[in-house]
Amino acid sequence: MIAAAESSAFAPPVLKPADGAHGKPISAASDNVVELSAVRFSWPRSETSPVIDIPSLQIARGERFFLRGASGSGKSTLLNLLAGVITPQQGTIRILGHDLKMLGAAGRDRFRADHVGYIFQMFNLIAYLSVIENVTLPCYFSALRQARATRRGGSVAAEALRLLHALDMGSDDLLARPVTKLSVGQQQRVAVARALIGSPELIIADEPTSALDEDRRTVFLDLLFRQCSRERTALVFASHDGSLARRFDRVIGLSGVGDA
Amino acid sequence: MIAALALKSLRNRRGTAALTVIAIALAVSLLIGVERIREQSRESFASTIAGTDLIVGARSSPVHLLLASVFRIGDATSNVGWTSYRTLAGRPEVEWTIPLSLGDSHRGFRVVGTTSDYFEHMHFAGERKLNFASGHRFERAHDAVLGHEVAMALGYGIGQSVVIAHGSGDVAFTLHEDQPFRVVGVLERTGTPVDRAIHVPLEGMDAVHADIRGMPPDPLAAAVQAARASRDARDGSAPRASGHDGLVQDDSARTITAFLVGLKSRRDALSLQRLINQFPGEPLTAILPGVTLLEVWGIVGIAERALLAVSILVVVVGLAGMLVALLTSLSERRREMAVLRSVGARPMQIFALILGEAMLLTTLGIAVGVAMVYCGLVVGRPWLESQFGLFMDIRGPSPYEWGLAASTAVAGALIGMIPAYRVYRYSLADGMVIRV
Numbered sequence: 001m002i003a004a005a006e007s008s009a010f011a012p013p014v015l016k017p018a019d020g021a022h023g024k025p026i027s028a029a030s031d032n033v034v035e036l037s038a039v040r041f042s043w044p045r046s047e048t049s050p051v052i053d054i055p056s057l058q059i060a061r062g063e064r065f066f067l068r069g070a071s072g073s074g075k076s077t078l079l080n081l082l083a084g085v086i087t088p089q090q091g092t093i094r095i096l097g098h099d100l101k102m103l104g105a106a107g108r109d110r111f112r113a114d115h116v117g118y119i120f121q122m123f124n125l126i127a128y129l130s131v132i133e134n135v136t137l138p139c140y141f142s143a144l145r146q147a148r149a150t151r152r153g154g155s156v157a158a159e160a161l162r163l164l165h166a167l168d169m170g171s172d173d174l175l176a177r178p179v180t181k182l183s184v185g186q187q188q189r190v191a192v193a194r195a196l197i198g199s200p201e202l203i204i205a206d207e208p209t210s211a212l213d214e215d216r217r218t219v220f221l222d223l224l225f226r227q228c229s230r231e232r233t234a235l236v237f238a239s240h241d242g243s244l245a246r247r248f249d250r251v252i253g254l255s256g257v258g259d260a
Numbered sequence: 261m262i263a264a265l266a267l268k269s270l271r272n273r274r275g276t277a278a279l280t281v282i283a284i285a286l287a288v289s290l291l292i293g294v295e296r297i298r299e300q301s302r303e304s305f306a307s308t309i310a311g312t313d314l315i316v317g318a319r320s321s322p323v324h325l326l327l328a329s330v331f332r333i334g335d336a337t338s339n340v341g342w343t344s345y346r347t348l349a350g351r352p353e354v355e356w357t358i359p360l361s362l363g364d365s366h367r368g369f370r371v372v373g374t375t376s377d378y379f380e381h382m383h384f385a386g387e388r389k390l391n392f393a394s395g396h397r398f399e400r401a402h403d404a405v406l407g408h409e410v411a412m413a414l415g416y417g418i419g420q421s422v423v424i425a426h427g428s429g430d431v432a433f434t435l436h437e438d439q440p441f442r443v444v445g446v447l448e449r450t451g452t453p454v455d456r457a458i459h460v461p462l463e464g465m466d467a468v469h470a471d472i473r474g475m476p477p478d479p480l481a482a483a484v485q486a487a488r489a490s491r492d493a494r495d496g497s498a499p500r501a502s503g504h505d506g507l508v509q510d511d512s513a514r515t516i517t518a519f520l521v522g523l524k525s526r527r528d529a530l531s532l533q534r535l536i537n538q539f540p541g542e543p544l545t546a547i548l549p550g551v552t553l554l555e556v557w558g559i560v561g562i563a564e565r566a567l568l569a570v571s572i573l574v575v576v577v578g579l580a581g582m583l584v585a586l587l588t589s590l591s592e593r594r595r596e597m598a599v600l601r602s603v604g605a606r607p608m609q610i611f612a613l614i615l616g617e618a619m620l621l622t623t624l625g626i627a628v629g630v631a632m633v634y635c636g637l638v639v640g641r642p643w644l645e646s647q648f649g650l651f652m653d654i655r656g657p658s659p660y661e662w663g664l665a666a667s668t669a670v671a672g673a674l675i676g677m678i679p680a681y682r683v684y685r686y687s688l689a690d691g692m693v694i695r696v
Contacts, residue, residue, distance in 0.1 A: 085601065106606055113604020120602070123595045128272030129265075140261040141604035194603070 033234040034059035039091035062232040069254035084108035113142035117195025121207040124191035125179040135160035135193045145198020163193040185216040266616035284625025287578035289632040291571040308452040309549035311383030317518035319543035322552040329518035339515035353528040356381040358520040373465035384450040395445030401463040404441035409455040411446045451651035586679040611684040618676020
């Protein structure tokens with residue numbers, strides 16, 4: 001309640017008809033998935049200038065947002081802020097109109113489970129789970145995503161299969177393999193399926209292509225973009241590799257002090 | 261979900277997990293096994309003296325007398341004269357007596373010289389009486405009745421001839437080969453030292469020892485015989501065994517090692533004990549077996565506690581093994597934790613995952629350990645019986661053993677909190693940064 005009230009005070013919600021496909025009340029409140037205002041963050045022990053200093057930033061539904069920066073530029077810090085793992089010392093971060101700080105630590109974990117898909121640079125998969133189990137993992141932590149996935153695919157497992165097929169990972173041979181026996185590219189695609197299942201509104205990808213070669217990188221981006229635009233999912237894609245930037249709607253560079 | 265994850269994670273590391281479980285299982289089986297043996301040996305000791313109100317022997321320490329007379333551990337140093345025995349047995353408070361004459365053996369089993377009162381009044385496990393598996397009581401001087409285990413171990417049956425030897429142990433000093441005993445009965449199992457004894461009439465014993473004294477002097481045998489012979493008023497003129505046909509009562513020169521007394525009323529036990537301890541005829545000791553058994557436990561208790569302490573230490577070592585296994589796995593599992601965080605796992609759930617793994621390992625270890633104890637009991641029971649005279653019942657865990665198992669489980673959970681807390685801290689600090 002509080003979060004919703006604050007949301008309307010700062011940025012009057014643009015009322016749009018509810019998304020017919022998903023029918024999520026949250027998405028009706030605003031077309032912006034991410035809103036940052038006057039966010040400053042510095043690590044506890046460093047007394048120097050803040051790692052993150054972003055006066056204002058909005059990312060809309062379905063937008064492909066490229067975050068460029070060398071390692072150490074604060075990329076991972078920003079992504080952790082967006083995912084709600086850490087909170088800024090100053091400013092507010094709203095995801096889908098919710099002030100993350102107001103949610104509390106447990107609330108942020110639940111919120112992330114419900115609304116954020118996350119793709120790591122590598123080692124995305126849990127070695128002791130099968131491909132399908134890895135994909136369906138978020139549904140065990142989020143009833144919302146479980147419900148959406150079930151509505152979409154008939155069952156959580158069926159939805160996982162549908163996504164894996166869409167990502168060219170649906171062959172019986174690949175599904176039967178232990179995840180450690182998959183190539184890096186294949187592992188990353190399984191990670192995309194996991195991020196997409198249950199249609200979260202925001203997908204955060206932290207250098208997901210840096211372990212892939214040129215050709216695989218292109219294929220990977222194609223698959224990722226196709227799925228994101230089908231779901232109207234906002235994508236925040238962080239990479240040090242500026243050559244990828246041209247394929248995105250919007251690009252910002254982080255170099256210690258961010259600008260939007 | 262967390263439980264399913266913990267299970268799958270352990271299955272994935274089944275090699276290490278199996279080793280950890282085995283270590284805990286061995287430790288737990290040691291702990292429970294030691295407790296089992298302690299409990300059952302106490303029970304079997306207590307069951308052996310069931311129904312006996314006093315034990316009387318020559319003056320010695322009560323513990324020594326108890327061990328030597330009933331449990332056949334060690335030897336009595338001196339004997340009781342037959343006249344003293346008859347005098348005391350005739351007292352009005354006394355309901356029954358069982359004389360015992362020890363010191364001979366047959367292939368490692370003790371020979372007990374006694375009267376047929378033994379079969380009448382010997383009790384075990386409360387009120388249970390001795391029963392014959394086959395045959396009957398001894399009737400003639402050279403009849404013998406075997407305890408159950410003697411018959412089993414030596415494969416003896418009715419009609420078997422038994423040569424007894426002077427002294428105890430496998431290597432005896434003198435064989436009474438010319439006076440064999442004939443087995444006329446085999447007792448049922450009692451779970452007491454009765455099972456390991458060969459019972460012969462006192463008359464038979466007199467006969468073979470009379471025979472010894474008739475033999476040409478043998479320095480070694482003579483030395484062994486010294487104590488007994490010095491108390492023995494009779495010289496070599498005893499009638500030979502061939503002269504005995506039935507059981508002849510009384511022989512005033514006879515000596516016995518000790519005798520068991522059953523009273524008409526328990527209340528007389530203390531006064532009769534005092535009276536026997538001040539017996540004018542010869543120096544005697546009377547003990548209340550229950551009280552003396554407590555004294556024995558007092559002595560043995562130190563060793564028992566030491567054993568318990570060692571077993572507890574072994575359990576701690578087993579759990580420490582688990583701690584090491586979990587801690588070493590953590591650094592490689594930090595990224596797994598980051599992934600779990602990214603899909604919405606709360607730090608507490610990650611704490612629960614690791615704690616759950618520790619508890620699963622401990623619980624499995626306890627279950628396997630208890631199963632090992634029971635398998636060990638089934639397999640090792642005959643061996644424990646024949647080697648140590650320990651009679652192990654197979655029964656469900658006692659409340660104390662449940663307590664031991666539960667304490668181990670709790671200790672496992674407590675130890676599991678160490679890696680769990682560590683991971684909890686990691687997952688708070690790392691957030692969703694994958695550290696390689």
